[in-house]
Amino acid sequence: MIFVLTQPNLANPDALEVRTLPKQIFGRSVTILPKGAPFHRVFWRLVFEHALTRYLIALIPFPVIMLIWPNTALPISQAPLLMLIVIYLFETRVISIPQGRRAELADEDTIGRVLDQLRVRSTAALTDLATRRGIDAGEMHLVVEQSEMARVPPFTYVSVQHDTADGPAFLSLDAAEQDALIARLFDEGLTEDALRRVNFAQSTFLRTTVLDPRTISAHARMAALAAG
Numbered sequence: 097m098i099f100v101l102t103q104p105n106l107a108n109p110d111a112l113e114v115r116t117l118p119k120q121i122f123g124r125s126v127t128i129l130p131k132g133a134p135f136h137r138v139f140w141r142l143v144f145e146h147a148l149t150r151y152l153i154a155l156i157p158f159p160v161i162m163l164i165w166p167n168t169a170l171p172i173s174q175a176p177l178l179m180l181i182v183i184y185l186f187e188t189r190v191i192s193i194p195q196g197r198r199a200e201l202a203d204e205d206t207i208g209r210v211l212d213q214l215r216v217r218s219t220a221a222l223t224d225l226a227t228r229r230g231i232d233a234g235e236m237h238l239v240v241e242q243s244e245m246a247r248v249p250p251f252t253y254v255s256v257q258h259d260t261a262d263g264p265a266f267l268s269l270d271a272a273e274q275d276a277l278i279a280r281l282f283d284e285g286l287t288e289d290a291l292r293r294v295n296f297a298q299s300t301f302l303r304t305t306v307l308d309p310r311t312i313s314a315h316a317r318m319a320a321l322a323a324g
Contacts, residue, residue, distance in 0.1 A: 218305035
């Protein structure tokens with residue numbers, strides 16, 4: 097699941113206020129509310145990403161056991177340490193991958209290939225966007241950030257963050273620009289899951305490619321316009 101972080105997609109665009117680039121979303125006290133929530137599928141994935149929701153899921157066996165065997169209610173209610181252990185195991189073993197096993201997910205050749213593909217595609221996407229928008233100053237950051245949850249479908253944030261003269265900001269992208277951005281980044285040659293495996297292997301879930309529009313050659317700008 098890919099969600100483009102841009103003002104038109106959010107019911108609370110103020111959540112994209114940024115002081116330094118790149119801005120990280122996962123694991124920070126930032127509430128993202130997609131337009132159309134709770135009818136937007138991203139909304140429910142974000143509910144699942146919330147720690148409290150995961151803790152409640154991990155603890156479901158306890159009330160079930162108490163309903164089936166009522167005599168266990170008192171011992172279970174007096175065992176908070178057991179509940180903490182269950183939550184810890186759920187977080188580290190069920191919906192994540194232990195640190196000791198992450199290196200097995202991708203070898204060095206795979207890591208290099210995937211990250212090179214991401215860098216090349218991101219640079220091309222930024223070049224295309226800068227050309228079409230007439231952006232000729234201020235570093236542009238294409239940020240691809242993934243959830244650290246495993247064994248569920250990948251969840252990826254994509255955004256273009258721009259260091260403007262007025263300060264850093266998320267670029268407001270229309271629907272066509274969003275579609276073009278996603279098409280540039282991911283396809284059968286580079287999938288969300290392939291990137292997630294590399295991210296787990298390196299325990300790094302935010303990837304950013306930086307482009308200074310002043311370095312875009314006239315030839316590259318012409319090529320980008322011709323391709324459009």
